[in-house]
Amino acid sequence: MVNPVLLIAVPLGSAFAIPLFALxxxxxxxxxxxVALGFNLVVALLLFGKVLENPVIVSIGGWRPxxxxxxxxxxxxxxxxxxxxxVGFLVSIYALDYIKEGPTEKYxxxxxxxxxxxxxxxxxxxxxxxxxxxxxxxxxxxxxxAYLGDKAGIESAVKYLIQGARFKPSAYRDRLTLRSIxxx
Amino acid sequence: xxxxxxxxxxxxxxxxxxxGLYTILVKxxxxxxxxGLGILDTGVNLFLISVGYITKGTAPIFSRPGIDPExxxxxxxxALVLTAIVIGVAILALALSLAIRLYQHYGTLNLRKIREQxx
Amino acid sequence: MIFVAxxxxxxxxxxxxxxxxxxxxxxxxxxxxxxxxxxAILFYFLQAPDVAMAEAAIGAALTAAIFxxxxxxxxxxxx
Amino acid sequence: xxxxxxxLLLIIVAMGISLTLAKIPFGTPKTKVGTHYIKEGIKQTGxxxxxxxxxxxxxxxxxxxxxTVLFIATIGLGAVLTAGAGVGTRKTQPASMxxxxxxxxxxxxxxxxxxxxxxxxxxxxxxxxxxxGFLLIYLGCRERRISQRAFILAASxxxxxxxxxxxxxxxxxxxxLLNFLPKSASNTLFSAGVIPIIYAVIGFKVGSELASIxxxxxxxx
Numbered sequence: 093m094v095n096p097v098l099l100i101a102v103p104l105g106s107a108f109a110i111p112l113f114a115l116x117x118x119x120x121x122x123x124x125x126x127v128a129l130g131f132n133l134v135v136a137l138l139l140f141g142k143v144l145e146n147p148v149i150v151s152i153g154g155w156r157p158x159x160x161x162x163x164x165x166x167x168x169x170x171x172x173x174x175x176x177x178x179v180g181f182l183v184s185i186y187a188l189d190y191i192k193e194g195p196t197e198k199y200x201x202x203x204x205x206x207x208x209x210x211x212x213x214x215x216x217x218x219x220x221x222x223x224x225x226x227x228x229x230x231x232x233x234x235x236x237x238a239y240l241g242d243k244a245g246i247e248s249a250v251k252y253l254i255q256g257a258r259f260k261p262s263a264y265r266d267r268l269t270l271r272s273i274x275x276x
Numbered sequence: 277x278x279x280x281x282x283x284x285x286x287x288x289x290x291x292x293x294x295x296g297l298y299t300i301l302v303k304x305x306x307x308x309x310x311x312g313l314g315i316l317d318t319g320v321n322l323f324l325i326s327v328g329y330i331t332k333g334t335a336p337i338f339s340r341p342g343i344d345p346e347x348x349x350x351x352x353x354x355a356l357v358l359t360a361i362v363i364g365v366a367i368l369a370l371a372l373s374l375a376i377r378l379y380q381h382y383g384t385l386n387l388r389k390i391r392e393q394x395x
Numbered sequence: 396m397i398f399v400a401x402x403x404x405x406x407x408x409x410x411x412x413x414x415x416x417x418x419x420x421x422x423x424x425x426x427x428x429x430x431x432x433x434x435a436i437l438f439y440f441l442q443a444p445d446v447a448m449a450e451a452a453i454g455a456a457l458t459a460a461i462f463x464x465x466x467x468x469x470x471x472x473x474x
Numbered sequence: 475x476x477x478x479x480x481x482l483l484l485i486i487v488a489m490g491i492s493l494t495l496a497k498i499p500f501g502t503p504k505t506k507v508g509t510h511y512i513k514e515g516i517k518q519t520g521x522x523x524x525x526x527x528x529x530x531x532x533x534x535x536x537x538x539x540x541x542t543v544l545f546i547a548t549i550g551l552g553a554v555l556t557a558g559a560g561v562g563t564r565k566t567q568p569a570s571m572x573x574x575x576x577x578x579x580x581x582x583x584x585x586x587x588x589x590x591x592x593x594x595x596x597x598x599x600x601x602x603x604x605x606x607g608f609l610l611i612y613l614g615c616r617e618r619r620i621s622q623r624a625f626i627l628a629a630s631x632x633x634x635x636x637x638x639x640x641x642x643x644x645x646x647x648x649x650x651l652l653n654f655l656p657k658s659a660s661n662t663l664f665s666a667g668v669i670p671i672i673y674a675v676i677g678f679k680v681g682s683e684l685a686s687i688x689x690x691x692x693x694x695x
């Protein structure tokens with residue numbers, strides 16, 4: 093039984109495990125993202141054959157759907173998560189040799205969390221959860237834009253962050269509107 | 277009195293949101309803009325909590341036996357706001373670190389003096 | 396009760412305006428922390444003790460500390 | 475000109491918000507979901523505090539996302555502040571006797587109170603209280619430092635524990651983040667199964683992350 097929640101839990105867990113791993117083998121940290129994303133790719137491809145017949149809906153925490161968060165793995169969602177895993181896998185192979193400057197360990201963590209956020213956005217079936225994953229995606233990309241700490245990067249990150257944070261209230265308002273619709 | 281009863285919390289939240297947005301849009305100093313973001317966050321949180329309130333409600337905690345569940349306030353907005361506060365401080369800290377680096381590069385925080393930041 | 400709440404809301408809005416117009420950034424940060432503190436009291440009035448605790452600890456104390464550290468590493472006065 | 479544009483924008487936003495507000499009068503009864511949580515929450519999760527039940531049990535996946543956001547902010551702040559920056563340390567005056575003694579006296583008390591708050595209140599609040607204890611140490615006794623690496627390690631251990639608890643739920647009951655421990659009578663420490671463990675993990679993680687943020691910002695000042 094392949095569960096779609098593995099697509100989110102495994103990269104997240106391996107990103108959290110990177111500082112622990114760096115204690116023992118600091119030079120081998122850069123191989124964690126390709127492994128995790130390769131795993132994601134395999135899981136997504138295994139799921140794809142199954143969801144073509146009927147979509148897999150898993151609830152998290154074991155309650156009925158309006159009272160908990162559920163993941164909806166339809167054909168489009170699984171296709172997109174497979175594409176994300178494939179592109180992420182290729183980029184992480186390229187990054188093995190390319191990322192040399194700066195705190196590289198932090199780069200690998202941020203990169204894995206970015207792809208976790210992207211996978212969560214395509215798989216989730218809950219509006220507030222979508223917002224949370226979108227925030228994971230946004231914040232890790234702000235940090236990655238400013239990663240090198242040079243003039244252009246910092247400037248662009250400031251612009252990006254303020255533009256992104258400005259639209260937060262409208263996201264909240266949409267949520268409220270949805271609430272009031274459900275209330276009626 | 278019923279006007280105050282009904283709308284005072286909404287007025288407060290509304291005012292905070294508008295003042296925060298005004299600060300973000302008009303001020304030139306980056307740290308001032310970030311303070312505006314913080315005020316905006318507080319306003320949105322107050323707004324969500326006051327939406328969940330019911331008149332003469334009690335907190336959604338079964339702290340003593342015999343509490344009437346009918347009069348408890350809505351727990352869902354409280355849960356969302358609890359996490360939103362932590363997210364708010366995370367974004368503020370990241371923005372402040374970017375402000376510090378910007379100051380190290382340009383020696384100023386005035387967004388009008390930095391060529392790429394004008395609008 | 397409602398008068399206390401109204402008074403607090405008025406003080407909170409004045410604090411927010413003050414945070415917007417002060418030229419000295421440290422004063423602006425203190426005003427913003429006042430806004431957070433009063434918001435925490437209002438959360439308590441609205442029967443949300445968990446949120447009130449979080450807002451008082453994070454919004455009023457830690458945020459102000461982070462701002463003051465950052466201001467000490469940059470400029471104090473807005474020009 | 476900027477001001478006029480800004481005020482026009484604000485008017486649009488204000489109209490939007492007040493249109494939403496008109497649909498939700500103040501003080502009206504709750505939504506269906508909230509009523510369900512209040513009615514069934516204490517039976518289904520064993521937690522007296524319904525907000526805790528919602529945060530840690532019903533919507534635990536959101537909470538996992540939120541602590542991930544805080545982790546990202548910590549890591550990103552470290553990356554932004556250290557990358558390519560010259561490490562310069564400013565001379566600091568040693569703190570006065572009163573401040574020094576007061577900080578040393580208060581720090582353990584604050585830690586104990588924060589840990590107490592993990593179980594009676596919540597992990598987020600407790601974490602913030604623990605972090606304010608570390609802030610006090612940085613104010614008073616500058617020479618006592620905890621290394622940045624230790625904070626990051628604590629934060630990542632907390633996150634890993636959260637994910638592992640979720641995966642254990644998947645193993646034992648085929649649901650991610652299932653409350654798989656038995657629930658007993660209320661008002662005992664482990665009456666709510668896995669909830670106090672997760673909240674303690676969250677508190678540990680939030681505390682070390684916030685302390686790491688303060689440490690990073692204060693580092694070169």
